[in-house]
Structure formats: C-alpha cells, structure tokens
Amino acid sequence: NSGVVCLLRPLLLDVIPSIRQTAALALGRLADYDVELAEAVVKAGILPQLIYSLPEENRYYKKTAAFVLRAVAKHSPQLAQAVIQCGALEMLVICLEDFDPGVKEGASWAFGYIARHNPELSQAVVDAGAVPLLVLCIQEPEIALKRIAASTLSDISKHSPELAQTVVDAGAIAHLAQMIPNPDAKLKRQVLSALSQIAKHSVDLAELVVEAEIFPVVLTCLKDSDEYVKKNGATLIREIAKHTPELSQFVVNSGGVAAVIDCIGSCRGTVRLPGIMALGYVAAHSEDLSMAVIVSKGIPPLCVCLVEEHEDHIKAAAAWALGQIGRHSAEHARHVAVANVLPTLLDIFVDTRSSEDLKTKATLKNILQKCTYLPALEPLLHEAPPSIMKHIIGQFSKVLPHDSKARRLFVTTGGLKKVQEIKAEPGSLLQEYINTINNCYPEEIVR
Amino acid sequence: RYYYFYIFRAIDEDRKAKYKAIVKIQRWFRACRVRAYLRHLSKMAILIQKWWRGYLRRKHFREIVERAYFIKKLEFYHEMAVRIQKRWRGYYVRKYVHNFYALKKYLKAVSVNNELVRSELQEYAEMKENEEKMKDLEKKEKEKKYQARKMHYLLSTEQIPGIYNSPSRKSPDPMELLLRKSKPLTHRKQQVKSPFAKELYDWPTCKRPPAFITSLPLLPADRQKPQGPFRDVAEVLWQRHKPLEPTLRVRESMYSPPAKAREATPREQWRNPMHDKEFLPFSSYHKNIERYEPSLCKSGKYGREAYGTKYFREVYPKKWIADKDFETQFSSIVLFDKFGKTYSSTGQIV
Numbered sequence: 001n002s003g004v005v006c007l008l009r010p011l012l013l014d015v016i017p018s019i020r021q022t023a024a025l026a027l028g029r030l031a032d033y034d035v036e037l038a039e040a041v042v043k044a045g046i047l048p049q050l051i052y053s054l055p056e057e058n059r060y061y062k063k064t065a066a067f068v069l070r071a072v073a074k075h076s077p078q079l080a081q082a083v084i085q086c087g088a089l090e091m092l093v094i095c096l097e098d099f100d101p102g103v104k105e106g107a108s109w110a111f112g113y114i115a116r117h118n119p120e121l122s123q124a125v126v127d128a129g130a131v132p133l134l135v136l137c138i139q140e141p142e143i144a145l146k147r148i149a150a151s152t153l154s155d156i157s158k159h160s161p162e163l164a165q166t167v168v169d170a171g172a173i174a175h176l177a178q179m180i181p182n183p184d185a186k187l188k189r190q191v192l193s194a195l196s197q198i199a200k201h202s203v204d205l206a207e208l209v210v211e212a213e214i215f216p217v218v219l220t221c222l223k224d225s226d227e228y229v230k231k232n233g234a235t236l237i238r239e240i241a242k243h244t245p246e247l248s249q250f251v252v253n254s255g256g257v258a259a260v261i262d263c264i265g266s267c268r269g270t271v272r273l274p275g276i277m278a279l280g281y282v283a284a285h286s287e288d289l290s291m292a293v294i295v296s297k298g299i300p301p302l303c304v305c306l307v308e309e310h311e312d313h314i315k316a317a318a319a320w321a322l323g324q325i326g327r328h329s330a331e332h333a334r335h336v337a338v339a340n341v342l343p344t345l346l347d348i349f350v351d352t353r354s355s356e357d358l359k360t361k362a363t364l365k366n367i368l369q370k371c372t373y374l375p376a377l378e379p380l381l382h383e384a385p386p387s388i389m390k391h392i393i394g395q396f397s398k399v400l401p402h403d404s405k406a407r408r409l410f411v412t413t414g415g416l417k418k419v420q421e422i423k424a425e426p427g428s429l430l431q432e433y434i435n436t437i438n439n440c441y442p443e444e445i446v447r
Numbered sequence: 448r449y450y451y452f453y454i455f456r457a458i459d460e461d462r463k464a465k466y467k468a469i470v471k472i473q474r475w476f477r478a479c480r481v482r483a484y485l486r487h488l489s490k491m492a493i494l495i496q497k498w499w500r501g502y503l504r505r506k507h508f509r510e511i512v513e514r515a516y517f518i519k520k521l522e523f524y525h526e527m528a529v530r531i532q533k534r535w536r537g538y539y540v541r542k543y544v545h546n547f548y549a550l551k552k553y554l555k556a557v558s559v560n561n562e563l564v565r566s567e568l569q570e571y572a573e574m575k576e577n578e579e580k581m582k583d584l585e586k587k588e589k590e591k592k593y594q595a596r597k598m599h600y601l602l603s604t605e606q607i608p609g610i611y612n613s614p615s616r617k618s619p620d621p622m623e624l625l626l627r628k629s630k631p632l633t634h635r636k637q638q639v640k641s642p643f644a645k646e647l648y649d650w651p652t653c654k655r656p657p658a659f660i661t662s663l664p665l666l667p668a669d670r671q672k673p674q675g676p677f678r679d680v681a682e683v684l685w686q687r688h689k690p691l692e693p694t695l696r697v698r699e700s701m702y703s704p705p706a707k708a709r710e711a712t713p714r715e716q717w718r719n720p721m722h723d724k725e726f727l728p729f730s731s732y733h734k735n736i737e738r739y740e741p742s743l744c745k746s747g748k749y750g751r752e753a754y755g756t757k758y759f760r761e762v763y764p765k766k767w768i769a770d771k772d773f774e775t776q777f778s779s780i781v782l783f784d785k786f787g788k789t790y791s792s793t794g795q796i797v
Contacts, residue, residue: 216564223575254564255564257557291554295554295557296558
C-alpha cells in the first residue's frame with residue numbers, strides 16, 4: 001500500500017538475475033495475499049514486463065513469474081481476464097513446454113486458476129493449446145506436477161460439454177484412469193475430480209470414462225483413508241450412474257453399490273453427500289435396480305444419515321434417495337417402511353425449522369402411495385398433518401376391505417377411533433376413504 | 448191439336464227422363480264396374496307390393512342375420528383372441544420382461560458379488576493400514592538407529608559400564624545392544640538429505656522459503672536438467688562421492704602381526720595341495736579311455752568264439768528231454784518281421 005508495487009517495479013528490470021527473481025517473488029506473494037494488491041499489481045502494468053522477458057530467462061524466474069500470474073488470476077474473473085489480455089497464455093504455454101518440472105507445475109497451476117472462473121476463460125486456455133501439454137504433464141514422474149495438471153484438467157472440463165470433449169480428445173482419460181491406483185492421496189483426489197467433471201456432462205462422455213476400465217479400481221478409492229478421496233470417488237460414481245439405467249446397471253454389476261454403501265457408513269458430514277445421491281440415482285432408474293440397492297443393505301445407512309446429520313441438504317438428499325427407493329412398488333415401500341424411517345421423515349416434514357427444500361423432499365407421498373405395510377402406517381396416523389393424512393387413510397381404505405386380521409388390528413390399536421375423529425369435507429376424497437373404512441366394520445363398532 | 452204436341456212432349460220428356468235414368472243407371476253401373484276394377488287393381492297392386500316388399504325385407508333380413516352372425520362370430524373370435532393374448536402376454540412378461548426368478552437370481556448374484564467386493568475392499572483397507580503401521584515402525588527404527596549411531600560413544604567399555612549397561616541389571620538394555628551393533632558416524636558433515644527423498648513434497652505457494660535456491664549446491668545454476676525419470680541428482684552425487692569405508696582387512700597394514708600370521712597359511716597350502724591330480728591341459732587327458740578286455744567265455748584257444756554273437760545256446764542232445772530241438776510253435780508275425788526292414792538303410796535291399 002505504501003507504494004511497494006511501484007518500488008518493486010524497476011527491480012524487475014535489474015541486471016542481476018537473482019534480484020529479478022526475488023522481486024518477482026515478492027510481487028507474487030503480495031498479489032497472493034489480497035485482492036486489492038493484485039489489482040494494484042495489474043494496474044501498475046507489471047504483468048507485460050514480467051511476460052516480455054520470459055522466454056530468455058532461467059527456470060527459477062519462469063517459476064516465479066508463473067507464481068505471480070497465478071496469484072493475480074486466482075481472485076476474480078476480471079483479474080484473470082486482465083492476465084490473459086497481457087498475452088500471458090502464450091508465455092505460459094512456453095513454460096509448459098519447458099523441461100523443468102517445477103516450471104511446468106507453476107505454469108499449469110496458473111492455467112488452472114485462470115480456467116476456474118468461467119467458461120470463456122476456459123475456452124481461452126484451450127484455444128492457447130494448453131490441453132495436449134497438460135496431458136503430457138500428467139505423464140511426468142513428479143507427483144506434484146501430476147496433481148496440478150490433473151486439477152487443471154478438472155477445472156477446464158467442468159464448465160461445458162465441449163470443453164470436456166476437447167480434454168477427452170487429447171487422450172486424457174486413459175492417463176487419468178491409469179493414475180487411480182496411485183498411492184498418493186492428493187493425486188487421487190484430483191484425478192477422481194477430473195474424471196467426474198468429464199463424466200457429468202453427457203452419456204457419451206460417461207461411457208468413455210467407463211470404457212477406460214475404471215471399475216473396479218475406483219472402488220478401492222472408496223476405502224481410502226483420506227476423506228476427500230472417498231468423496232470424489234463417490235462423486236465419480238454418481239456422475240456415471242445418473243445418466244442412463246444401463247450405466248447404473250453396470251455400476252451395480254461391478255459391486256459399486258456395496259462399496260458406496262460402506263463408504264456412506266464410514267464417513268460423516270458433507271463427505272457422504274455424493275454417495276447418497278449416487279444411491280438415489282441408481283434407485284431412481286428402475287425397480288430392479290432399486291431392489292438391488294435394497295438387497296445390498298442400502299436402507300439402514302440412509303436412515304442413519306437422516307437421523308444423525310445436522311445439515312439440511314444432506315438430510316434432503318437422504319430423504320430424496322429413500323423416496324426414490326420406495327416409490328416403485330409395494331414391495332419396495334414395505335422394505336422402506338420396515339426400516340422404521342417413516343416417522344423420522346414425518347418429523348422432518350412437520351418440523352418448522354426445516355427448510356423448504358427439505359420439506360419438499362421429505363414428502364412421504366411417493367412412498368405412501370405404494371405402501372401397504374399397515375403396522376408401519378399406524379404410528380403415522382396419530383401425528384400426520386392433513387395433506388399426508390389423506391394418503392395414509394387412502395392406503396388403509398385400500399387394504400382393510402380385504403384383510404380381516406388387519407381390520408381387527410386396526411380396531412384394537414385405536415386406529416378406527418382416530419379415523420372417526422378426523423373431520424373431512426363431505427364429497428372430498430378423504431371422506432370417501434373414511435366411508436370405505438367405516439363400511440368394513442359393523443355399525444356398533446363405528447359408533 | 449196441341450194434343451200431339453203434349454203427347455209428343457210427354458213422350459219426349461218421358462224418353463228424356465228414361466234416357467237420363469238409363470244413363471244414370473249405366474253411369475252407376477259403369478262406375479261400379481270401374482270401382483270394382485279399381486278395387487281389383489288396387490288389390491292386385493297391394494298384393495304385388497306385399498309380395499315384393501316381403502321379398503325385399505326377407506332378403507334384407509337375411510343380410511341382417513348374416514351380418515349379425517358375422518358380428519357374433521367376430522366377437523367370439525375377439526373374445527378368444529383376447530384370452531390367448533392375455534395368456535401369452537402374461538407368460539411373456541413373466542418369463543422375459545419381469546422375470547421374477549431371473550430377478551431373484553440376479554439379486555442373489557448381486558449380493559454375492561457385493562460380499563466379494565466388500566471382503567476385498569476390507570482386505571485392501573487392512574493392507575493399507577498395515578503398510579502405514581510398517582512405515583511408521585520403520586521410521587521409528589531408523590530414528591533409533593540414527594540416534595544410536597550418533598551416541599556411539601555411550602557404549603560400555605571393558606572397565607566402565609555404559610549408562611545402558613548398569614551392573615544391577617541382569618542383561619543389558621536394548622539400547623546397549625543397538626549401540627553395539629551400530630557403526631560410528633563419520634565426522635564428515637552429513638549431506639543434508641533433500642526433502643524430496645522422504646515424503647512427497649507439496650509445492651508450496653511460496654510460503655516456505657523456496658526450495659530451489661538451496662537445493663542443488665553442487666550444480667551450476669543454468670545446467671539443463673535432462674528430461675526423464677532419472678534419480679534425484681543429490682542422491683546420485685551423494686552416492687558417487689560417498690567416503691571410502693574400507694574393510695578391516697584392508698585397513699590394516701601388510702606388516703602387522705595378524706597379517707603376517709595369515710601369510711603362513713597360504714604357503715602351507717601351496718606346499719600340500721589337496722588335489723593330487725596334476726593339471727592337464729586338455730579335458731581329453733582326463734578321460735579314462737577304456738582298454739578292451741575280452742571276456743573268458745568267448746576267448747578260445749585260437750581267437751574268439753562265435754558264442755554270444757552267432758549262436759547263443761550250447762547244444763547237448765544228451766540233455767534233451769524230448770527228441771527235438773526247440774522249434775517255434777507260432778507263426779511269425781509278419782508285421783513284426785518287417786520291423787526295421789521296411790525301409791532300406793544304406794546299401795541294403797529289403
């Protein structure tokens with residue numbers, strides 16, 4: 001603030017190389033720390049000077065220059081745009097072609113931060129021809145370089161299908177898939193996130209990712225000791241499973257569902273979210289897949305999630321997933337009901353503190369419309385609000401006329417009494433249901 | 448006179464009246480006739496129409512009946528077709544589309560597969576944990592060994608027990624044993640082990656002092672590092688410039704008593720070699736080329752006898768039980784006779 005930037009500027013043109021390096025390093029650290037300092041660096045016109053002399057400089061200078069560019073570009077899209085306008089992209093590409101892995105790392109990190117903000121900047125990075133060089137960087141032996149290159153590819157491909165297609169055309173998927181078994185945890189995080197960003201856009205991209213034979217290696221990532229590796233692995237499975245029933249079927253056949261369920265059981269917090277959503281997507285496609293999820297013991301972890309988690313979006317996701325599992329047929333709804341999760345869902349629905357999103361997801365409508373398991377419906381009778389009561393009574397009216405034992409149970413548990421207490425407008429659906437129930441019993445009992 | 452007029456008028460009127468009456472009667476009769484005729488005509492017309500209409504309607508009725516019959520048949524066929532389709536669709540759906548047993552089998556297979564996957568993942572996780580533990584243990588061991596090497600001087604001597612070898616203890620402390628095993632550290636300043644070697648470094652956002660300025664002190668700054676998965680340069684240089692640590696034998700001089708004592712044994716060895724066999728230049732000298740010794744049975748007074756080559760049995764007719772010599776009872780097997788003789792070997796004709 002005290003004119004430091006202006007003081008450092010002439011040092012960048014000094015004769016001695018180490019002074020240039022140190023000046024650049026100082027500028028980089030300043031820009032890294034604060035947005036305004038970064039803007040000051042840009043306004044002082046330092047970037048063109050930095051970039052102009054880059055090709056002839058030694059590798060330490062290149063590294064530091066890449067660090068400065070990265071520090072400036074990371075704060076906002078406008079600063080990144082300013083970096084691009086100085087012609088930084090070509091210089092960074094030259095750095096990417098350098099032999100020294102540290103220089104390559106700095107350059108790819110800078111590309112990553114530029115491409116992160118929005119699709120236009122990513123497109124600019126791709127147009128500069130960075131993607132094939134990044135794919136070459138991934139094949140280098142240095143682990144840090146691999147990490148950064150993977151994270152840059154992930155940032156590039158996350159914006160749009162065309163960018164993802166460009167990354168795929170450069171042959172990135174095979175190399176990324178080869179690196180999944182690597183023991184380094186941070187590398188695995190980036191690789192899995194890159195693959196999931198590629199797979200999320202369309203069915204073809206997801207199929208390409210699957211053809212790279214990531215299953216069942218990906219399942220070992222779900223057992224990793226690092227939380228974020230598990231999260232990214234579950235994200236990848238989710239992005240693959242959400243497109244078509246065939247892909248979900250493939251995931252189920254390779255045992256992915258079991259691994260995801262174990263992963264959910266072992267984690268806590270936001271890390272669980274992609275796994276829950278993956279289960280929801282798999283179960284949503286068809287009833288066979290939903291049955292497969294049930295058979296793999298998927299419901300208990302979801303119930304535990306609903307009960308334990310405090311965050312709304314995780315609860316909403318768990319409620320949604322349970323809804324998807326239970327909505328297909330009476331059998332599925334029975335499995336869900338047997339797990340004693342309906343009262344929890346009801347509580348969430350009724351609770352005034354839960355958000356709108358959570359309330360809509362926690363609607364029991366889907367499950368209730370198929371549920372014929374009366375012992376689970378009984379406790380709900382006593383507490384349900386009218387919108388849900390309609391469905392519960394409807395279900396009772398469907399089952400009771402045919403099952404005498406259930407009728408007896410209904411009376412003994414006080415359900416009939418409760419039904420009488422409900423006031424419904426005559427002619428409404430609720431009244432019809434109540435009439436149907438009353439007709440199952442002789443007159444004296446009804447009174 | 449007017450008399451005839453009145454008579455004629457009367458006759459005329461009478462005639463006219465009669466004429467009128469006759470006309471009336473004829474008219475009436477003709478009308479009757481016409482009426483009868485018309486009645487007849489209309490009756491005939493009615494008859495014709497009746498017959499015609501009846502015919503038409505009957506024809507029509509037949510058509511209707513046919514149509515109704517056809518429709519009834521069609522309905523019947525529809526009914527039957529519906530039954531067939533119902534059965535077929537139920538069968539097909541239950542067998543192929545929503546095959547319950549296939550689904551059951553599939554779900555069982557899925558759960559078996561899940562068990563497998565779960566067990567494998569469990570194994571993998573355990574393996575990883577063990578690896579971690581081993582790594583930790585190794586690190587600790589290494590630390591300990593390094594410490595022992597540094598504190599080598601704490602080893603106990605003959606006279607003075609070291610701190611780890613207190614006389615009141617039954618056996619020395621494990622540290623003492625470690626000290627005994629370890630080699631003393633050389634005085635040369637240890638090359639600072641590069642931080643790259645141990646764990647995988649993360650390239651900082653220049654928060655740590657940048658490693659590049661101090662990492663490679665022995666290399667000139669602008670040397671192009673060759674591309675490729677080569678070993679770390681610092682490691683290579685350390686290995687190359689490792690100080691010489693000669694063995695005990697080499698470290699001693701040639702004239703020290705142990706060295707002289709060792710000299711005696713080689714001389715003795717040269718004197719009394721264990722191998723008696725002399726050194727012969729070619730291996731053929733070692734081969735025992737056997738000299739041929741004829742057997743006693745075959746050597747007769749005047750050279751070799753034909754026994755053993757030409758005939759194999761001695762012939763004593765007096766010892767025979769029957770009168771005849773041995774004779775072959777079976778016919779020779781033709782195939783076996785040809786053995787070795789089907790092709791002519793060099794020069795021989797079969």
